[in-house]
Amino acid sequence: MYAKLFQHSSVAGLYIHIPFCKSRCSYCDFHSGVQLALLDRFVDALRAELTSRVSYLKNETLETIYFGGGTPSLLSTEHLSAIFESIQSHWDISNCKEITLEANPDDLSEEKLEKLSELPINRLSIGIQSFNNNELKILRRRHTAQQAVDVVKRAQKYFSNISIDLMYGLPEQTISSWQNTISEALALNIQHVSAYHLTYEEGTLLERKRREGHVSPVLEEESIAMYHLLQNALHEKGIEQYEISNFAIPGFYSRHNSSYWKGINYLGIGPSAHSFDGESRQWNIANTLQHITGIEQGTPRFEKEVLSETDKYNELIMISLRTTDGISLERVEQEFGTNAKKELLKQSVRFIKSGIMLLEENHLRLSSEGLFLSDGIITDLMQEQ
Template structure:
C-alpha cells in the first residue's frame, strides 16, 4: 500500500512561524493545477505495482482550491493509479475558507477527512501568528463541519510566548467541546528565515520558553487521555479508528510520492524532492521534465530514519525488524546505545501484542524523543 501527497503552494497570507513553501499570489493557480496533473501522469509508473490507500492535500492552503479543482486532481489519480475502495482522502483547510457552502460542497465530494488549522481559539494568539482567520470563524466552522464530517482533525499550537497554563487548558477544553476525534498539536518552533525568527532576533517578541512548552505538552497528554484520545505519535492524539492513515504510513516507512513544488517522495531505497519554486516547477513540467532531485539512501540513512520515526510512535522500534532489515551489527548497536536512556527512565523495552520486542519512549521521554533518537543514530 502507498500514498500520494499533493502540495498546494498557495496561501492568503504568511503565518509568522511558517517555513513551508507557498506563494500569496494566486495568479498562476490555473497553470499550477495543470502542472500537478501533468506530474501525476508522468510519475504513474513509480507506483504501478502498488495500491493507493491514502491521498493527502497539504500545503500551503488546499482549501483555497475550488471543488472542481479538487475533483480534477482526484480524478487524475484514479485514472493513473490503482486506488483501493474507500481510500482516506484528507484536505487541509483553514477556518476562513470553510463557509457553509464550502463545507456542503466538500461533504459531497470524494474528500472524507478534514484537517483544520485552528492553532488557537483566542484572537490575540491568532494575531500573534498572523493567521488569516478569527477565533469566531474557528468555532463557527467546527460547529458546522461536525454535522457533515465524522472523520476530522484540528491543529493546535502550544508553547506560544506568554500563553498561561490556564489559557492552554481553555484551548483544549474548547476543542473537546466539539468532540473532535483527532487532535494534532505542535510546539511553536522558530525556523530561520521566518518573520517569527526576525522578531525574536530584534527583541520584538520574547524567545520561546522550553520549560513552558514542556508544561503545555504535559497538560496536553494528560487532558487528551481523559477524553479517550490515544497519543499514537508524539504530536498526534486520536480516538480508536481515527488515527491518520496517511501520516501513519510515513512513520511506518511505507512508500509515497509527493506531487507539487517542494513535495518529497520516498520508495524505501530513495528519497526525492521537487524544486521549491512555482515558476520553475510549472516551466519544467510544461517541457515534460520532472523538477526533482533524488538521493539513494545508505543503510545508515535508513536505520537512522527508522529510529527517528519509530521513537515518535506507540509502535516503537522493533528489535526483530532491525535484525531482519539491517543485521546483527545494528541490533547490537541499538541494544547497547539504549541502555543509558533506559536507566534514566526515558526509554523502555516491552513486548507488543505480536510478542515482538520493541523499544519505546516512556511518558518522561516522549517530549525528548527527537533528541534521544539523534543520540541513537549511526554517524
C-alpha cells in the same frame, strides 16, 4: 545485498502539495506563496505531473491521499474535481481508506463544505492553532477563536472524520490560555488532534521578531508543562497519543501520516513534495513557478538521493521512535543484523535507566516524558555515516 528500509508494501500513499495561501502566517516556513494568479496554470501542471509519475507507484494499491500545503482549501471545487478526475484516470481509488484535505477556517463556508463533501474527500484537517484571539493575532492567522469553533461545528454536518491542528509554546501564551485552548478543542468532539510546539524557523517573521527582541520564547519548563497538560487532558477524554504530536480516538489514527512512519511508499506531487520508494527519496524543487515551468516543458526539476544502509537504519530509528509503538528489535535484527540490535540496546541503556525510554515486548519506546525529548535521544541513537 542492501536491506530494504521496510518490508515491501503493497499499498501506497499520494501526497499533493498546494503551494498557495491568502497571506503568510508569522511562524510558517512551509513552501507556499500568495501568487494566486498562478492557480489555473498550477492545476494543469499538477494534472500533467500526475500522469507523468504514474509508474512511480508500480502496482501498489492507493490507500491514502493527502492534500497538504499551503492551503488546499483555497482550491475551487472545480479545481479539486479536475485533480480527482486525473487521479481516477490512473488509479482505482475505491480502496482508498482516507482522503484528507487540509483546510483553513476562513475557506469553509456552508456552501464550500457541502461541495467538498460531494467529492471523494472523507477527512478534513483544519488549521486552527489556538482558541485565543491574541495568540491568533501573533501567529497572523486569518480567523478568530469564535470563527474556528463555528467552522468545526459546521464541518461536522458534512464530515465525520475531522482533525484540528493546535500550537503551544507561543509568545505570550500561558499555561491557563493553553488549558483553555485544549478545553475548547475537546468540547468540539473531534476525532483527531495534531499539536506542535512552535519553532522559530529561519526566514519567518516570528524568528525576526525574536531576534530583534520583540517576542520572547517560552521557558523550557513551561513547554514541558504544556506538553504534559496536553497529554493528560487528551488521555482523560480517551484520546490516545500515537505519535509525538498526534492524538486520536481509537480507529481515527491518521492512516496517511502513519504510512510515513511505517515506511510505506508514497508519491509526492507539486513543488517541494517528497516521494519515497523504499530505496530512494526524491523531492521536487521548492519554487512554484520553476516547478510549473519544468512540468510544462517536460523537464521536471527534482533531486534524488539513494539511501545507504546507514541512512535506512537512521530513518528506521528516527521514524519509529516518534511513534508510541517504538522500535521493534526483531525488525532491527532482521533488517540490519544482530550486531546492530546489540549496539542499539547498548546505547539505549542509559535512557532506559533514567526512565525516558522503555524496553517492553521486544520494543524500545519513549516514555511519555521521553517523547518531549525525542529529538536529542534520536540523534544519540543514530549511526554515523
